Amino acid sequence: MDAKISGIMFEEMAKKPAVWLSGEGVNSQVVLSSRVRLARNIANTPFPARSDSDVKERIISFVKTAVEKSPELSRGTFLSCSQLDDLDRSFLVERHLVSVEFTACHDFSALLIGEEENVSVMVNEEDHLRIQALVSGLEIREAFRLADHVDDELSKSLQFAFDSSFGYLTSCPTNTGTGMRASVLIHLPGLALTREIEKVISQISKLGLVVRGFYGEGSDVWGNLFQVSNQTTLGRSEEDIVESLERVTQQIIEYEENARKRLFNEAKDQIEDKIWRAYGILRYARALTSEEVLNMLSAIRLGMGMGVITTVSLSQINEVLALSQPAHLQKYFKKRMEPGERDRVRAELVRSKLGD
């Protein structure tokens, strides 16, 4: 598949909702998506950082063969990094299909995108393979089941570097063992507004999990979106990790709901004002940055959750959020745009999607 075709493929993809924004899963108002990532390396071969281009090419061809042997995986799309231009790569990051690290890839990395777009495999990122499953809503177990299945399919033809004490061997020792990073993407405007988020973060870190802002850090977290994930990967079973993340996420949802109740009881007028102002800006602004859209949509999502706004649907705000991202915007309109033009086009798109 040549570069032009993959470019077109992404233009088509831009019209469909991304898995993390499909709003279909359980609790997807608060928990947007669940993700499980497994790190694997092929046995008896140097890890990517220590491999020259010949080795890397061999790895790609081993993986490609393994994919072709699997009736299921072969229905996905296998792309070489050289087929992806900078816009394609940004698009894939926005889709949560690849990591930011992957965008620095060169000819000797590759990517498999599953048919349903809920599974992807990066080849020659930090490890030979990074298997990822992404599911809408709070569905960590399902994400694990999908990733685990891809792992099993691939291990029918590939032998993975493994030690019975240390588990799956990875490039960075922080991933050794299960090689598994399970995470949820969660919207916490209540906790952010009541400034309780720091307390929650420190509590969670005592449980072997870590919370960080998804876009941005510290007090500058865009859209009040946070990621909760496990910190350790060795010494616990995959089942344990899934179960503890699930439990803690349920707890966080409860804290968030309580924070929102308190806000509603104690500061109803201010909150409603904030929500409706955000709505006003999105409906009438003539230029919008993606940061602004993220932040305004956070207020609207909160408004919907609290019953303040009822004229907008979850799928509408998810669609706006998806398409307002820089690469998505350009893929959707099928042309490259400078930031200034993007801001105007974005505002126009938002007005048309939210208007009547």
Add this chain to the structure above:
Amino acid sequence: MLCQDCGKKEAVVHLTQVINDEKLILNLCRECAEKRGFRNPLEGVPFPLAEFLASMLSQTQTQMPDKQSNLVCSACGMSFTDFTQSGRLGCGNCYLTFRSQMDDLLRKIHGSTQHRGKFPQATGDVMKPLREERKLQEELKKAIEEEDFEKAAQIRDKLKTLTKKI
């Protein structure tokens, strides 16, 4: 208490490292801690793990006998010193070459050095008895916890037979 690195600012970051029975205590101000690669995870700044590891490892380095730091992996040529600088291993065999250091490091990072998760599927012949062994060990532990000592004895015998085979 003043920072032990710059001697000027108040020490607010207190770290205790225990390496091979030796305790190393660091009392640093924010800036010097950051310079050394320690950052406050609660700030939501992504933990620069490679740097953190490298700095932890280089502390280990200065306290270890020379012969250990000259270890080199026969498969990929990575030396332990290389690893301490990059925080990344070269290949699977590095884990075996630097086994005792990896034991220490993994215990520090994960609080454990024993994998309790999945074993690879289809590497059949080699993996199957290892999986069996691990399964029996878990069953034995459970039987003891449940005080079903007859069952525990049976499992223990099964394990003995299996271990002879491996």
